Amino acid sequence: MKNEAKTIFFNGIVQGVGFRPFVYKLAEELGINGWVNNSSHGVTIHAEGNKLDLFYDRLLKEVPSLAKIVTAQVIDVEPRYYKTFKIVESKAESKADVLISPDVATCRDCLADMADSNSRFYQFPFTNCTNCGPRYTIIHDVPYDRALTTMSEFRMCKSCEEDYVNPRNRRFHAQPIACKNCGPKFQLTDGSGRSLPGLGVDQLSQGGILAVKGLGGFHLVCDARNVEAVRRLRERKERGFKPFAVMARSIAVAREQVNILIKEEELLTSSSAPIVILERKLASRGGLSEDIAPGIQTLGILLPYAPIHYRLFEGPYDFLIMTSANLSGRPLIYSNDEALAELQGIADYFLMHNRDIYHPCDDSVVQLIGDEIVFHRRARGYVPLPILMSSYQVETPLLGVGGELKNSFCLVAGQRAFVSQYIGDMEGYENLQRFHQELESFQRVVNIVPSAVAHDKHPNYQLTNFALEQPWPKCAVQHHHAHLVSVLGEWDRTEPTLGVICDGTGYGDDHCIWGFEFLYGNSSGYERKAHLEYLGLPGGDAGAKHPLRIAYAYVKTLLRGEAWEKTKPLWRPLSNMERRILDRQVDTGVQLFQTSSAGRLFDAVSALIGVCIKVTYEGQAAIELESVGAGFLQDHLEDEESSQKNSQVLYSFETRVEEGVLILGVRALFEDLIQDVLLGVSKEEISYRFHMTIAQAIVDIALQLEVGDGPMVLSGGVFQNRLLTEAVLRNCQRHGIKVLRSRSLPPGDGGLAFGQILIANEVL
Amino acid sequence: MERIMLAHGSGGRLSHELILNLFQKHLGNAHLNQMNDAVLLPGMERIAVSTDSFVVSPLFFRGGNIGKLAVCGTVNDLAVSGAIPKFITLALILEEGLPIEELEQIIKSVAGTAAEAGVLVVCGDTKVVERGSADRIFINTTGIGYITDRLVEPKRIQPGDEIIITGTIGDHGIAILSEREGLEFQTPVLSDCAPLNKLIDTFYLPGVKCMRDPTRGGVATTLNELAQQAGVSMLLKEELLPLLPSVESACEMLGLDPLYLANEGKALVIVAPEVADEVLLKMQSHPLGQNATRIGIVQEGKSGLVLLETFLGGKRFVGMLEGEHLPRIC
Ligand SMILES: [Fe+3]
Ligand SMILES: [Mg+2]
Ligand SMILES: [Zn+2]
Ligand SMILES: [Zn+2]
Known part of the structure; x- marks a missing residue:
């Protein structure tokens, strides 16, 4: 017989995720004796028996869905001849080296409990278990223990206590365990603080705007099909055109509005339950208010992830606006007092509960780009x-x-x-x-x-x-060095690598404002190999809100004589004064900031072709430009893969060397593009060609730089642009260039x- | 090697550091260390003195010229310190080649402004330097006045006090910039350049705690200094800031913050709340104070912290001037 006793150490996310009951049940099944406990360094198992190898294999293979083993160690020890397998109480160690789980969307079992009229969790809007519920947002300190969470205020009832100590129960050591007898409570009030019955379903049905306290903070909620309500919310929030996120009753209902690929479905239904940016179905635009995402073809969709969301969907609507409750330029609201004070006049009703949020946390926003997840915002469910x-x-x-x-x-x-x-x-x-x-x-x-x-x-x-x-x-x-190394670090690579960083603005070593950079390096340093030519950004950040002014300054700088004269009709939306001042700025350089920004280039083109000339939220001009270009793809170019066609639609660009650095020149690009505008070519087509041209330029330059055959990093906010990124990925594939992108940030x-x-x- | 940069003279954080780390270090004494614009000299029978040098391009601008500026700057420094300006000295550094006609125009302005302010030019000096060694004309003036019983100093500022400005903000900064760069806005902006002593005589009451003229570095930098010296915090309201429409649109076009633009004929006045209305009324009765208005309040809070409540209701940190404001939108 083989060695009969081993001690196994697991570290990672192994506490508060049902790990010990899992070990316990597996040990029972395989006839293994000994014990398991939580320690400051994770989980320790002492196992005795004759199926130890199988036990260990299955431990690794069958870990609970929320658990994540980072390190595992097994050592042979002397058997102590235990008669049973036991869960030993954790030692109260001061500082645990254990990872805390992010918040987790409500699991199927808990939903079943909520639907079961015999259960004490029936309709209970705080139901959770070791497989789901709040985590990070309620934790004051480690180790993760009820006393150190905002649940410490609530005393478990007898039934909850029984479940809590029963290793066969799904709620064994579920720290936020609570039921309708002992847990937190929701209360609906109107704006003056007067209590109302129910959870606000009636108010939502009638077009009311609710401030709802959720897992990581408050949401502002209204029926997404109620045009009037959505418009009121947008006005009250002074939000300009920034899109609202929409919570769909179910994935089936969501499909009426958006196309959902398998990987996107996986994201939507994952335990992180992020907002997923999805392509809107053109045919069904009528269903939801146009005010939800004006000017763009995508919709940010999320599914219910907390028990209260399921309760809200007891109403006769399929889609709810679920937008973070924060005032313009201010942080997410997460306490009741703050909500009552600051959302006065914005929300008609307040649905609040008495469990505190400790770490305010917005919903995460992700998008599938080139078959991989790209984060727009990383927060709840991942942190x-x-x-x-x-x-x-x-x-x-x-x-x-x-x-x-x-x-x-x-x-x-x-x-x-x-x-x-x-x-x-x-x-x-x-x-x-x-x-x-x-x-x-x-x-x-x-x-x-x-x-x-x-x-x-x-x-x-x-x-x-x-x-x-x-x-x-x-x-x-x-x-931009940080942007490059961030991706290298995520892939755990240290060797010097070429990075293409397409970004808004960043402070450069030459005091200019960088933003379209080809950097070669790693964490020890970098060399600036190539960049977009410098162009003068008039008025800095003020100019960035008026992209037509940027376009004017860029074109005025690049084009002379007749070529310039021809552009006159494009500037009609600018006042005489604006043009006069811009002319002087271009001539004298006053308040004109030299920049190689990629973001401002996209902004300028967006304005130039009439897509967006006034920006009300960050990135609006470029986001709308992408949307317009993607529309062209949807309508006309099913055979986009054909490289022949691609080469026909490209605008010209040039590269030149200045002091050993390769410069991407865009004079010809603007000339071609303006030609198209003047010929009346559609915005969709021009935007599409522009995106394809930039994608081509990126790969051309990368090839010209000849920095070995290693992978190439794509980083910077502009690579949240799906149309551009996917075109770059295709070009890279064609040339055998392997690409590294951010995956968890x-x-x-x-x-x-x-x-x-x-x-x-x-x-x- | 560290060298003097233009920003060391801009009235912002670098100027501030230069004063502390170099001038005060070697020249420091009880009077200088007060860091006031003018100093009261004990034992000199209530005499106050202030000095300032003037370099400006262009020399002539809408609303004034370097001569007028040279008188106003020094007179105002004395006046906001609570003194009554009486005499000034005038020292000129002239560049070879300066047209005499231009010099005469400047000197006429000096005379006119001195008369308006009620001060006499009592001595002077002239040096001429070779072409290229100076930019046409530099002027230094020293002002002498006598001390009144007006008790105005940062130490008196307390939470609850109100912050008043005697008129629109940033006019001088935009006037100079648009003249220099040939920028034509809707209506031309005139420099506000003016002597403030008569205006101050009109509104002064014992409840006035402190006064400053927000010249280089603008309202933001001046209030930062005051908040630091008084150990208080200040809250401004964007919607209360008085701006000429042309200044506003110039700022919006050029990406400038009016709080950092120079003023040459405005006083920031910190007053006890109970006299604020009266002080305002008196200011508004004087031609130079017609647009006087409250712009914020003094608060408890982190010493030296100046905040601006924006149109949208959020707050923004208002620091000292730090070089130029570079684009940050990513
Ligand atoms: Fe960036
Ligand atoms: Mg001075
Ligand atoms: Zn559950
Ligand atoms: Zn209970």
Whole structure:
């Protein structure tokens, strides 16, 4: 007979996810004796019996869906001749080195409980078990134990306590366990705080706007088919044209409005339950209010993920607007008091509960691009999962503060990097306060106290000031270098690699504003191999809100004489004064910022062809441009793969070498494109050609640079553009170029902090 | 090697650091260290003194020229310090080749403005330097006045006090910029350049806690300094900021923040809330204070923190001027 006793250690997400009952049941099945317990380093199993190899194999293979084993270790030990298998109470260790699970969408079993009129969880809007429910958002501190969550306020009833200690029960050690007898409660009120019966279904049916407290914060909710309600919500929220997310009753219902691929369905129904950006079906536009996503062909859809959502869908509607409850430029609202004060006049009714949220967390937003998930916003359902590295080792615990807009920060120690949830734009003072609050509480959850800081090189970023005030060693990181290394780190690669970074703006080493960059390097450094030619951005960020002004300045700079004269009709929407001032700016350079930004190039084209000349939310001009171009693809080019056709539709561009750097020139591109505009070619076709041209230019330049046959990184916010990205991927495939993209972080500035810390780790 | 950059003279954070780390370090004394625009000299029978140098391009602009500026700047520094300006000195550095006619025009302006302010030019000096060693004309003025019983100093500022500006913001900055760069906005913007001593005489009451003229670095930088010195926080409201439509559209076109634009004829006045209405009424009765208005309040909070409540209701951090504002939208 083989050795009869082993001790097995598992580390990773192994607590609060039903891991010990799983071990217990498997041990019973295989006749194995011994014990299992939670320790500060994960789960420890002492196993005795004669099927130990099978036991271990099946442990690895059959782990509970929410569990994630990061490291496993098995050692042979002397048998102690146990008679049974037991779950041993966890030792109360001070700081556990155990990963905390993100929040998890309600599981099937819990839904069945909610539907069962004999169950004490019948219709209970806080039902959860070890396989689902709140996690990160309710945790004050580790180890993950009820007393350290916002559930500590609620005393378990007898039945809940029985379930909690019964290893055969699905709620064994489910920390947020509660039932209608002992758990939190919802209360509906009107704007004046007067209590109303029910959960707001009637009010929603009648077109009311509800502020609903969910897992990570408040949502503003209304019937998405009620045109009047949606318009009121948009007006009250002063939101311009920014699209609203829509929660669909079910995937079947969602299919009436959008096309859903298998992988997209997997995302929608995953335990992370993100908002998935999906292609709208042209035929069925009538169903939902046009005000939901004006000017674009996509819809952000999510499915119910908390018990309360299922209760809300007891009403006679199939789609609900589910938009984060925050005021323009301010952070997500997550406390009852705040909601009552700040959403007064925006929400007609308030549906609130008495379980506190500890970590405010927006819904995540993802999109399938080129068959892979791309994050637009990473928050609920994904945070605080770490990025696990084996090729990088961080000795000094580090903070990467991230960027100015769409900020997330990153804490790292050893081989784990934790990126915070999306916080918001740091130019808002309240968002900056939220950054400080979350930085403090995130440190506790991930158990990392930084002693060095990495920040962006930009001198005007709010967080540059914050970083400089810290008493620690600091490292200023170039924006696009961080974008490149962020992707390398995600793929655990360290060798120098070519990265194409297409981005809005980032502060360059030459004090110009970069944004369409070909960088070759890794965490130890980089070389700027190529970039878009510099063009003058009039008025900086103010100009970025008026993309036609950008277009005017660019075209005025690039075209002379007759070519310029011909463009006159394009500028009609600009006032005489605007044109006069822009002329002077181009001539004298006053408040004209030299930039190689890719984002501003897309903005300029968007305005030039009349798609978007005034921006009301970040990225609007480029997003609408993409939508228009994608529409052309849908309508006309089923055979897009044909390279012959592709080459016919391209605009011209040129490359030249200046001081050893390859420059992408766009004078000819603008000439061709303007020619098309003047000939009356459709916006759809021009946008499509423009996207294809940029995709071609990217690959042409990559090939010209001849930096070996390694993979190429695509990063930067512009690669959230599906039309462009998929064209680049096709071109790369054609030339045998392997591509690396972000997979667990956004390619935009949400991924910046992770790149910052890897670079700082080399320098400090 | 660290060198002097243009930003060291812009009145922003670098200017501030230069003063602390170099001038105060070597020249520091009880009077200088107050970092006030004008200083009261004890033992000199209530004499206050202030000095300033003037370099501006273009020399002539809508609403004034360098001569008028040279008188106003020094007179205003004395006046906001609570003194009554009486005399000024005038020192000129002229570049070889400057047309005498232009010089005469400038000196006429000096005379006219001095008369308006009720000060006498009592001594002067002239140096001429070779072509290229200076930009046409540089002027230094020193002002001497006497001390009144007006108690105005940052220490007196308290939470609850109100922040008043005597008129529209950023006129001088836009006037100079548009003149220099040939920018023509809807209606031309005139520099607000004016001596403020008579206006201050009109509205001063004991409830006035502190006054400053927000010149280089603008309202933002001046309030940052005051908030730091007084150990308080300040909250401005965007909707209250008085802006000429042309200044507003210039800022919107060029991506400039009016809070950082220079003013040469405006005072920021911090007053106790109980006298705010009275002070405002008196200001508005004077031609230079017609557009006087409240723009914010003094609060408890982190010392030196200045915030702006935006049109949308959120708050924005208003720091000192730091070089130019580079694009950040990613
Ligand atoms: Fe970026
Ligand atoms: Mg002065
Ligand atoms: Zn469940
Ligand atoms: Zn219970």
